[in-house]
Amino acid sequence: MNELMDKFNWVVKDTNAYLTRWKKQTGKKIMGCYPMYVPEEIIHAAGLLPVTIFAKDEPVTLADQHMHRYVCHVVRGNFDLSLKNRLDYLDGVVFTDFCLTVRMASSVWMVNNPQLFYHQIFTPQNMVGDQTPQSLTRQFVRLKKALEDYTGQEITQDALSKSIAIYQENRELLCQLYKLRQANPERFRARDIAMVVAAGMVMPKEEHSTLLAQLIEQAGALAPQQAEDKVRVIISGAFCDFPQPGLLNMIEDTGALVCDDDIFVGRRLFNTPTARDKEPIQALVERYLNDLPDPNKHNPDNEWVPYLVNLVKETKAQGIVMLVVKYCEAHQFDLPYLSKELTAAGIPILIIETNDSGATEQMRTRLQAFTEMLISRRD
Amino acid sequence: MQQIRSIQEMDIKLGERFQKVFTETWEHKKAGGLVCWSTSGGYNEFLRELGIRVVIPEVYGMVLSSTGMSPELCRNTDIYGYSPDLCSIIRSFSGFALSDPPMDPSTLPFGGFPKPDVLFCADYCPGLVKMWQEFARVFDIPMYVMEHPWVPDAVSADPEEMGNKVQECMTEFAGAISFFENFSGQKLAEDQLQKIANNMKEASVLWHDILAMNQNIPAPLSFFDVANQFAVFQFYKGTDECVQYYKELKAFVEDRVANTVTSIPEKYRVFWFGLPIGYRMAQHIEKFTRIQVQPVMSQWACYFGNPNMETNDPIRGIVQYHNLSTLQFRGVEWKRDYILKLIEDYKVDGIILEISRTCQVINFDQKDIAETLVKKTGLPMVSFEADLCDERLYSDEQFNNAVDSLVEMMERRGPGRL
Numbered sequence: 001m002n003e004l005m006d007k008f009n010w011v012v013k014d015t016n017a018y019l020t021r022w023k024k025q026t027g028k029k030i031m032g033c034y035p036m037y038v039p040e041e042i043i044h045a046a047g048l049l050p051v052t053i054f055a056k057d058e059p060v061t062l063a064d065q066h067m068h069r070y071v072c073h074v075v076r077g078n079f080d081l082s083l084k085n086r087l088d089y090l091d092g093v094v095f096t097d098f099c100l101t102v103r104m105a106s107s108v109w110m111v112n113n114p115q116l117f118y119h120q121i122f123t124p125q126n127m128v129g130d131q132t133p134q135s136l137t138r139q140f141v142r143l144k145k146a147l148e149d150y151t152g153q154e155i156t157q158d159a160l161s162k163s164i165a166i167y168q169e170n171r172e173l174l175c176q177l178y179k180l181r182q183a184n185p186e187r188f189r190a191r192d193i194a195m196v197v198a199a200g201m202v203m204p205k206e207e208h209s210t211l212l213a214q215l216i217e218q219a220g221a222l223a224p225q226q227a228e229d230k231v232r233v234i235i236s237g238a239f240c241d242f243p244q245p246g247l248l249n250m251i252e253d254t255g256a257l258v259c260d261d262d263i264f265v266g267r268r269l270f271n272t273p274t275a276r277d278k279e280p281i282q283a284l285v286e287r288y289l290n291d292l293p294d295p296n297k298h299n300p301d302n303e304w305v306p307y308l309v310n311l312v313k314e315t316k317a318q319g320i321v322m323l324v325v326k327y328c329e330a331h332q333f334d335l336p337y338l339s340k341e342l343t344a345a346g347i348p349i350l351i352i353e354t355n356d357s358g359a360t361e362q363m364r365t366r367l368q369a370f371t372e373m374l375i376s377r378r379d
Numbered sequence: 380m381q382q383i384r385s386i387q388e389m390d391i392k393l394g395e396r397f398q399k400v401f402t403e404t405w406e407h408k409k410a411g412g413l414v415c416w417s418t419s420g421g422y423n424e425f426l427r428e429l430g431i432r433v434v435i436p437e438v439y440g441m442v443l444s445s446t447g448m449s450p451e452l453c454r455n456t457d458i459y460g461y462s463p464d465l466c467s468i469i470r471s472f473s474g475f476a477l478s479d480p481p482m483d484p485s486t487l488p489f490g491g492f493p494k495p496d497v498l499f500c501a502d503y504c505p506g507l508v509k510m511w512q513e514f515a516r517v518f519d520i521p522m523y524v525m526e527h528p529w530v531p532d533a534v535s536a537d538p539e540e541m542g543n544k545v546q547e548c549m550t551e552f553a554g555a556i557s558f559f560e561n562f563s564g565q566k567l568a569e570d571q572l573q574k575i576a577n578n579m580k581e582a583s584v585l586w587h588d589i590l591a592m593n594q595n596i597p598a599p600l601s602f603f604d605v606a607n608q609f610a611v612f613q614f615y616k617g618t619d620e621c622v623q624y625y626k627e628l629k630a631f632v633e634d635r636v637a638n639t640v641t642s643i644p645e646k647y648r649v650f651w652f653g654l655p656i657g658y659r660m661a662q663h664i665e666k667f668t669r670i671q672v673q674p675v676m677s678q679w680a681c682y683f684g685n686p687n688m689e690t691n692d693p694i695r696g697i698v699q700y701h702n703l704s705t706l707q708f709r710g711v712e713w714k715r716d717y718i719l720k721l722i723e724d725y726k727v728d729g730i731i732l733e734i735s736r737t738c739q740v741i742n743f744d745q746k747d748i749a750e751t752l753v754k755k756t757g758l759p760m761v762s763f764e765a766d767l768c769d770e771r772l773y774s775d776e777q778f779n780n781a782v783d784s785l786v787e788m789m790e791r792r793g794p795g796r797l
Contacts, residue, residue, distance in 0.1 A: 066746050070464065070736060100505050103529045104743040107711040110532065111747055120531050122544075125502055126524045131550050135526075138543065298508055298524045327464055329739065333509030336460030337516070 001218045004211055005192055008199040012242075015202050019051065019089040022204075029151075032093040032116075034102060035074065035240035036264055037123055037291075039140055039284045041274070043094065044163040044205070045155045046147040050094075052201035053078045053087065054242045060356055066108055072327040073356040074240045075105045082113050092117025092150070094143065098125070099296050099330060102240070119146045127289060127299035136285045144281070160280035170205045171270035173212045178267060180216065182260055182315055185232065186225035190248040190258035198242055198265050230255055231318045231374040234311060236262035238323040238354070239294060239331055247352070247359040251321055254364065255371040260315040262308065263323065268292055295330035304334070305341040312347050318374045319348040321367070326355040348374060381597050382640045383668075386604050389631055393607060396624065397442075400614045401489040407432045408493040413563060416514065420501035420527050421701040422552055424579065424617035428571045429563040433499075434492045436476065437507075438613045440468035440768055444657035446488045449474075449768035466506040467737045467769035473510055477517060497562055498522035499555070501701070503708065504740055523558045525551050527702065532710030541703075548698040569693075575617035576693035579700050582612065583684030585625035592632050593675050594725055597645035599635035602674035603664050604642055606655035612683045646671035647789050650722050652749060653733025654679055654741055656765050656773065666779065670786055676725040678718050679741075682707055711744045715751050722756055728789045731782065732762035736772045759788035 011018045019030060031048045033040055040050035055077025063080035081087050093116055097103030106120050121139045124132045144155050174197065181188045196215065200208040233256045235243070242265045252258060261267050272291045275283040293304040308320065320342065324331050335351060342349045350370040352363055408414050412430060417423035419437040426433050443449045444467075452474025453467055459477060461470055475482045475491070484491035497520055500511040508524065515522040528548065534540045560566055586609075592599055600608075608628060615621035635641070643664065651674040656663065667673060688699040702708065706717050722730070732749050735741050753760050761781040766772035 068734060068742050068746065071739070071743060097529055097531075100739055101743065103531070104739070106531055108744055108747055111711050118533065120533065122528050124526055125508065126526055129524070129526060129551065130554050131547065135547050142540070295509065296505060298502070298512065327739075329465060330505040330509055332462045332465055333506055333513075335462070337513060339460060 001215065001222075004215045004218070005195070007211060008192075008195045011199040011202055012195050015051075015054075016086055016089065018202065019049075022049070023089055029091040030089050032087065032090045034078075034093055034095040034105070036268075037096045037098050037288060038094045038121070039143070039288070041160065041163040041167050041280070041284060042140065042144050042155065043147060044166065045159040046144075046151050047153065048091075048147070048151070049204055051090075052198075053081075053090075053093065054198070054201075055356070056081060056086075057244050057246075057358065058356075066112060070327055072101055072240075072325045073354075074325055075101050077356060079105065079109065079112075082109065090116060092119070094118075095120040096123040097121070098123045099239075099328075101327075101329075117150050119143055123288065125296055125298055127297050128301060133285055133289060136288060137281060140281050140284055157280060161276070164274050164280055164283060165276055166205050166209070168274050168276055170200060170209045170212070171273060173209055173216060174200070174270040176216050177212065177219070178260065178270075180219055184224045185257040185259040186230075187219060187222055190235065190252055190261070191245040193258075193261075194243060194245070194248060194263075194265050197269060201265070201269070229375075230257045231371060231378060232257050232259040232316060233319050233321055233374070234258070234260050234262060234308075234315060234317045235266075235321045235323060236308065237325075237331060238263040238265070239296075239325060239328055240264055241323070241325050241354065243323055243354070244359055247323075247354065247363065250359050250364055251367055254367040255375065256321070256367070259317055260311065262292070262311060268294075295328075295334045305338065305345075308338075308342065309345050309347065318378060319350065319370065321370070322349055322351045324351055324353050326353050348377070380639065381644060382638060383642070383644055384635075384640050385642055386600065386608075386631070386635075389604075389628055390607060392624070392627070393610060396611055396615065396620075398489055401492055404432045404434060404492055405484075405490065413496045414493050415497045415499050415559075416495040416511075417499040418501050418503070418507045418511070419613060420503040420507075421616075422501045422525060422555060422697065423499055424575050424697070425556060425567055425572060426499070426559060427618070428567055428575070429559055429565045431497070431559065431563055433614070434495070435613050436472040437468050438610060439488075439492065440471040441657055442488050443471045443475075444468075444768040445660065447658055447770075448488070449658065450770045453769050453771075463769070463771070465737060466504070467766050467772070469506045469510050471768040473513075476514065494518060496520055497559070499525075499559075501525045501527045503527040521562065523555055525555050527708070530702070530709050530713075532712045535709060535713045544702070545695065545698055548702050549694050552694055552698055572693040572697075573690070576688070576690045576696040576700075578617050578619060578622050579684075579697065580686070580688050580690050582616065582621045582625050583688065583700070584686045585622070585629050586612070586684040587681075587686045589625065589629050589632050590676070590680055591724075592636055595636050596648070596726065597639065597641035598648065598673060598675040598725075599632045599641060600675075601642040601664070601667070602651045602677050602680065603655065603660050605677070605680045606660070609680065609683045641673065643667050643673040644671040645673040645675075647728040647786070648673055648675045648726060649729045649731055649785070650674070650718075650725065650727040651677040651679075651731050651733060652718065652745065652752070653677070653731070653765075654735045654738065654767050656733070657767070658770050659765075659773065659775070659778070662775070663778075666782065670782070672782070672786060672789075674731065675727060676721055678706060678714070678721065681717070681721070707740055711747055714744065715748045718748060718752060719755060722752065722758070727758065728792075729785050730756075730758055730760040731785065732760055734762055734764045736764055736766040737769065738767060759785060759792060761785040761788075
């Protein structure tokens with residue numbers, strides 16, 4: 001298992017080296033996917049490698065000349081990497097416009113990195129609008145056409161179906177890994193799980209699935225561990241963000257066991273399946289429309305609080321650690337409501353605001369207090 | 380020779396219009412009529428014809444800012460758990476809208492406004508959707524959400540995709556009409572919508588004619604005058620009253636042009652790139668009067684009205700009004716070119732960049748645009764951080780230093796505009 005984890009860690013920590021080498025070896029192009037909700041299967045079917053653009057855990061320097069400091073660190077951070085030539089492996093970027101900052105970031109990227117191919121998908125926020133499915137279908141078809149023009153090759157239905165099957169296999173493997181984790185969270189550090197998931201957002205899915213299957217086999221063979229004095233928690237939020245490993249370690253070092261999650265680099269990536277037996281674009285549209293609730297979507301029929309309450313129940317968690325990216329406006333606006341409703345449902349919640357300054361001692365103190373409170377409730 | 384005179388006469392008329400809106404809304408509610416809280420993104424003009432009175436809390440947020448009440452109301456929302464990083468306009472009106480027990484309306488400017496029966500959110504800002512969702516929960520009333528799509532530069536340059544966007548918005552808008560017809564039990568006649576579109580077009584042309592008169596030297600209005608006078612659009616858009624008001628304003632401004640009357644003595648003309656600061660407007664006018672610098676235009680003034688909207692199909696025309704003209708929904712290049720043209724047309728000597736700390740719609744791409752403005756025009760520019768409503772994020776010292784530095788730069792540069 002250690003060898004596999006080393007590989008996942010390397011891919012995430014040195015994405016630049018990994019992808020530069022991959023590009024040299026394969027001669028293929030790499031398309032950046034701006035978080036979140038880019039239908040990567042269409043890019044994959046075009047013969048390109050879709051790669052999620054993360055911000056790194058390091059200070060933002062050059063981006064501050066272009067964006068005010070009260071823009072979230074994810075958007076500032078990944079743009080900063082582009083200005084530092086650390087994303088030179090990219091041939092283009094596909095944006096959605098699922099949040100205000102992301103939709104506006106696309107313009108700033110285009111002006112400052114004019115050498116790249118760009119495409120922006122309008123992703124509806126109103127999930128219950130009469131014309132939402134048709135509008136999204138048109139957007140996905142438009143992306144397909146733009147990629148065909150870019151590569152000079154048609155994206156066939158067959159290629160799309162194959163890509164959907166490859167992605168779906170990867171999702172199912174991640175599902176298996178999470179089941180193992182739920183059953184015995186002592187076996188997995190939250191940081192390691194995040195690394196495994198994040199590596200899959202960078203590597204070709206085919207390669208990731210092969211490694212993932214080996215990891216599941218090895219992990220499944222391990223004897224269960226028991227750590228009765230720990231409390232089970234879920235981490236939630238961290239939209240668009242790769243939570244800092246130091247913070248994930250801190251959560252567990254204070255006496256909590258992360259038994260599941262509701263984060264972008266986690267369950268949100270694989271929870272909602274794409275149907276293999278439907279017309280491919282239609283299947284991708286349905287996946288988006290049926291995907292997990294988030295603060296940027298308006299859907300009275302699929303609200304976040306009931307989903308979280310259910311997840312806590314299913315995983316036998318005792319509390320939620322909510323990671324909020326500072327200046328993530330939609331998420332911040334939801335916090336009073338979330339706190340009130342979850343508290344009313346008897347679920348303790350700790351809100352941790354994250355930015356590019358890393359895990360702090362203040363966070364440790366709050367996490368310790370939260371864990372102690374959960375232990376005292378349990379006992 | 381410049382004559383310096385405020386536009387107090389029109390400001391009084393504006394205040395009367397405002398008072399009328401709030402008084403009528405209370406009377407309507409007390410008589411059993413329906414009230415809708417709508418976002419300022421528009422599309423609400425037809426509600427009046429269905430017997431639904433519209434309140435736009437964002438505009439009221441600006442009123443609260445001007446009257447100095449915002450900081451206290453923002454503090455209320457801090458207590459409710461909303462981060463001070465969030466939009467201060469939303470925090471201002473939510474500070475009283477969510478107050479429990481409810482605030483006494485008589486303590487509020489214009490007597491406040493009644494609770495809603497229905498909500499309309501034309502989604503152009505995430506904070507608004509979130510707060511409208513909260514209102515729907517708190518008041519337990521229905522809400523209609525309408526997409527308000529962005530127009531990035533690639534789409535601006537693609538007529539086919541622009542056509543598709545307009546078509547989708549038209550379908551959305553027709554859906555909104557249908558929703559509110561069902562809600563009110565009334566049917567909107569085609570000629571009613573046509574009249575609304577005609578009035579919106581006429582008021583738009585008048586407004587842009589008024590703005591264009593500020594190309595005169597001296598400008599008949601300051602940006603601060605403009606920042607107040609846009610308000611009639613928000614509550615009366617689509618009505619005969621709106622057209623009548625802007626006819627009066629146009630005649631008033633023409634008279635000022637003919638008599639070389641201005642609001643602020645104009646030794647230098649500047650472009651205000653940002654939002655007006657309601658709670659310091661009086662001090663800003665005093666400062667600019669003292670140093671004889673007149674802010675003559677802002678991109679913000681051009682958010683209102685679309686003189687190029689078509690009226691032969693009212694649904695299409697209203698979509699064009701709300702989605703296509705408003706430069707805040709466009710990409711960097713489109714905005715930059717638009718603002719560059721304003722700077723040329725209005726013959727300014729310098730640029731003031733106002734950075735609204737909690738409004739990402741406005742502040743996100745300002746830096747890149749501002750840099751290009753300076754590079755392309757060679758004009759001096761200064762910036763200061765502020766916020767539309769939350770005074771805690773504003774510093775008089777920073778503002779004064781910035782403006783004094785700009786004057787020094789303009790003086791060093793000497794006379795000679797673009």
